Structure formats: C-alpha cells, structure tokens
Amino acid sequence: MVKRKLREPLEDRKGNLYFDGFSVEELAQKYDTPLYVISEKRIRENYNRLYNAIVDKYKDVHIYYACKANPNLTVLNVLQSEGAYLDAVSPCEVFMGLSSGYTPDRILFTGTSVRNDELKFLADAGITINIDSQSELDRLLKIAVPPTISVRVNPEVGAGHHNHCITAGPQTKFGLWEEAALKAYATAKKARVERFGIHMHIGSGILEIDPYLQAVEKLLSIAKRVHDELGIDFEFIDIGGGLGVPYQPEDKELDLSEFVSKVVSLFKSKVKEYHLGKPFLCIEPGRYLICDASVLLTTVNTLKITPHHKFIGVDAGFNTLIRPTMYGSYHQILVANNLNPKNTDMFDVVGPICESGDILAKDRELPQVVEGDVLAILNAGAYGFSMSSQYNSRPRAAEVMIRQGKPVLVREREQFQDLLTTQRITQQGE
Ligand SMILES: *Cc1c(COP(=O)(O)O)cnc(C)c1O
Numbered sequence: 001m002v003k004r005k006l007r008e009p010l011e012d013r014k015g016n017l018y019f020d021g022f023s024v025e026e027l028a029q030k031y032d033t034p035l036y037v038i039s040e041k042r043i044r045e046n047y048n049r050l051y052n053a054i055v056d057k058y059k060d061v062h063i064y065y066a067c068k069a070n071p072n073l074t075v076l077n078v079l080q081s082e083g084a085y086l087d088a089v090s091p092c093e094v095f096m097g098l099s100s101g102y103t104p105d106r107i108l109f110t111g112t113s114v115r116n117d118e119l120k121f122l123a124d125a126g127i128t129i130n131i132d133s134q135s136e137l138d139r140l141l142k143i144a145v146p147p148t149i150s151v152r153v154n155p156e157v158g159a160g161h162h163n164h165c166i167t168a169g170p171q172t173k174f175g176l177w178e179e180a181a182l183k184a185y186a187t188a189k190k191a192r193v194e195r196f197g198i199h200m201h202i203g204s205g206i207l208e209i210d211p212y213l214q215a216v217e218k219l220l221s222i223a224k225r226v227h228d229e230l231g232i233d234f235e236f237i238d239i240g241g242g243l244g245v246p247y248q249p250e251d252k253e254l255d256l257s258e259f260v261s262k263v264v265s266l267f268k269s270k271v272k273e274y275h276l277g278k279p280f281l282c283i284e285p286g287r288y289l290i291c292d293a294s295v296l297l298t299t300v301n302t303l304k305i306t307p308h309h310k311f312i313g314v315d316a317g318f319n320t321l322i323r324p325t326m327y328g329s330y331h332q333i334l335v336a337n338n339l340n341p342k343n344t345d346m347f348d349v350v351g352p353i354c355e356s357g358d359i360l361a362k363d364r365e366l367p368q369v370v371e372g373d374v375l376a377i378l379n380a381g382a383y384g385f386s387m388s389s390q391y392n393s394r395p396r397a398a399e400v401m402i403r404q405g406k407p408v409l410v411r412e413r414e415q416f417q418d419l420l421t422t423q424r425i426t427q428q429g430e
Pocket of ligand 1: 066068069087089110201203204205240241242243284285286287288382
C-alpha cells in the first residue's frame with residue numbers, strides 16, 4: 001500500500017491517528033459516531049495563509065467566507081474573529097452570520113431565484129445584495145432602493161470538479177451576461193443607487209489557474225464598460241471562490257503563490273489600465289478555508305463478503321456525507337488504529353442508508369478491519385455536514401471543534417425527537 005504523508009492537523013502516533021493533538025478513537029468513544037471533528041487552528045491557518053498571500057500584493061482585500069460550505073455558528077465566529085467577511089446564499093445564512101458576530105456591512109448576499117419577502121428581509125437588515133437577474137433587481141427596487149448594489153456577472157468561462165459545480169459559462173443559470181449586466185447597472189443608477197460592486201463566481205473545486213485568469217479578464221472588461229458607459233465607480237470587485245483542495249492522493253495542491261501572483265497581478269494591471277480607481281478586491285472561498293480542517297469519524301459495525309465484494313458497513317452514509325454519492329467524489333479513508341498496515345485488501349465502504357448508491361468508497365485499498373474499528377474520512381470539512389440530511393429518518397451527526405486546545409461540542413447530535421417536532425398528526429375531519 002502506498003504510504004501517504006499525513007498532513008496537518010493529522011498525525012501518526014505509533015500507528016494511531018491523532019487530529020489536532022487528540023486521538024480520534026478517544027473522540028469517537030467520548031462523543032459517539034458519526035462525528036465531524038473540526039480544527040479551529042487549521043481554519044485560522046488556512047485563512048491567514050490566503051489573506052497574507054493576497055495582502056502582500058494588494059492591500060485592500062476582503063475575504064468573504066462562503067458559509068454554505070459549513071455554516072456552523074462557531075466556525076463562522078472563528079472566521080469572524082480573524083477578520084473575515086461572509087458570503088451568504090440564503091436569508092438563514094444571513095441570520096446565522098448576524099447571530100455569530102458579523103455586522104451587516106460585512107455580509108454579502110449572493111442568492112438565486114430570490115423571493116420578494118427574502119429581498120425585503122435583506123433590505124431591512126442592511127445587507128448588500130448581489131443581483132442574479134434583472135427580475136430580481138426590478139422586484140428589489142420596488143421594495144427598497146438600497147445604498148449599494150452588486151451584480152453577479154457571467155464571465156462566460158466556468159470551471160469545477162463536477163458539472164453541478166460549474167457556475168459560469170454557457171450552461172449555467174447564474175449571473176448576468178455582459179449586455180444584461182450593463183442594463184442592470186443602468187437600472188440601478190437610474191433608481192439612485194449610490195454605490196456599486198461587481199461579482200463573479202465561476203465554480204467550485206478548481207485546481208488550475210487559467211480559468212480564473214480568463215474569467216477575471218472578462219469580469220474587468222465588463223467593469224470597464226460599466227464604468228465608461230455609465231460613469232459608475234466600483235467600491236469592490238469580487239472574483240468569487242472555488243479554490244480547490246487536493247482530495248485524491250495524486251491531486252496537486254493549488255499553487256497559492258502562483259495563483260496569487262498571476263491573478264492579483266492581472267487584477268491590478270487591468271484596474272489600472274481601465275482607470276477603475278481603488279476598489280476592494282474580494283474573494284469568496286468556502287472549501288479552501290475549512291475542507292482539510294475537518295474529518296468525519298465513523299465506526300465499523302458490519303463486515304460482509306459476497307461473491308463480488310467485500311463490504312465494510314459503517315454508521316455514516318450519504319445522509320452524513322453526500323459528496324461521494326452526489327459527485328462521485330473521492331475521500332481518503334484511514335483506519336484510526338492501523339495507519340501502517342502490512343496487509344491490505346480491496347473493500348467497499350458502505351453506510352446504513354437503504355439505497356445501493358450509499359457508498360463512501362468503492363474498491364478501496366484498506367487494511368482488514370474488525371467490528372468496532374473507527375475510520376476517519378479525510379477532507380470532510382466542506383460540504384460535509386452542511387449537505388447532510390435526515391434521509392431514512394436518521395438524526396444528523398454531532399460536530400466537535402478542537403478549540404484552544406480542547407475538544408468542545410459545537411453542534412449536538414440530533415435525537416429522534418428532533419425529527420418529530422415540526423410534524424402534526426391530524427385526525428380525519430379535523
Ligand atoms: C459556493 C460559493 C462560493 C464558494 O465556493 P467554494 O468552492 O467552496 O470556494 C463562493 N461564492 C458563491 C457565490 C458561492 O455560491
């Protein structure tokens with residue numbers, strides 16, 4: 001078996017897996033499984049690595065945490081304390097941001113198919129809205145004329161780890177194409193909106209730099225037209241998120257210094273060339289900040305051999321982590337008490353959900369395990385808990401954060417009763 005070097009905050013202590021200084025077996029025992037364990041330290045490191053890399057090249061930078069990746073209030077609060085801003089895609093994400101310490105001026109709302117009552121909620125709360133259609137803008141302006149408007153443009157180039165995660169280019173529902181964007185800015189200006197931003201978000205899980213360069217170039221050429229033709233100055237230019245992380249052993253890390261030097265240089269030179277003043281450069285990572293800051297722990301309960309497969313049955317399924325089922329994503333899996341196995345075999349790791357697609361890993365080389373062993377599913381921090389569900393009427397997992405050197409429960413495990421509280425049994429004729 002190819003031995004891969006563990007990366008922080010993972011550690012091999014005599015063949016046993018530690019996460020941010022704690023034995024994952026002991027965490028599993030104490031809090032039960034399935035359990036998401038989050039490293040506060042790693043989140044802060046990821047944030048600061050990115051922030052320092054950019055600020056070095058361009059001083060006026062804002063990092064917006066795209067919180068749909070994991071909207072846990074403590075995660076939000078940790079990033080808030082680092083100075084992060086927040087990108088919210090639903091009113092409840094805005095509410096969570098406000099509840100965890102973000103002031104309204106530090107939240108950007110980037111929704112799609114947004115309802116009127118949602119627009120009213122956002123306008124009342126003083127949240128800047130990133131417009132996704134002329135329809136949304138027209139409806140907003142009937143409700144309120146906000147001081148600031150941003151428009152999400154489609155820079156006509158997209159990228160991403162899966163078709164579902166490409167959010168720009170010809171096939172997408174997101175953003176406004178160039179001419180439509182010009183019209184939206186003209187509408188907003190006519191309605192006496194005073195301050196402006198411009199935005200794009202091309203996709204998720206991007207490990208190459210070229211798509212960003214093409215998209216930034218297009219974004220800034222649209223900004224130039226808006227500036228030249230409508231006399232609009234931009235307070236901020238938001239290049240979106242999507243920075244990828246390596247999941248597969250052979251994936252290369254995004255070269256951050258190359259990313260920053262190429263993308264930020266292009267940004268700076270175009271801003272200067274087009275006389276766009278001194279806008280804030282905004283970037284909206286979700287995955288990059290939290291993905292490798294969390295593992296999902298799950299316990300083996302079943303071993304089953306059929307004529308075709310060797311199954312390892314565990315207590316986490318696609319209700320807990322949907323990425324393998326939804327996107328065919330790869331997540332590395334480690335056996336917590338056997339990091340340096342002598343013998344391995346090929347296994348399918350499957351969950352408790354009554355569907356055949358409930359597979360966390362297929363044909364995976366792993367050591368022989370026994371019932372009761374704890375498995376750690378790596379890189380589970382982004383779109384892990386946040387995409388989990390109660391399907392098959394299974395209460396959702398707990399989240400523990402290693403915070404200031406101690407494990408603390410930051411989300412309780414749901415109980416049966418939690419699945420019943422919003423339901424009513426009505427009698428016939430009632
Ligand atoms: C999801 C999303 C992001 C973050 O994507 P990542 O791939 O997690 O970085 C950023 N901006 C918007 C508008 C999004 O919808």
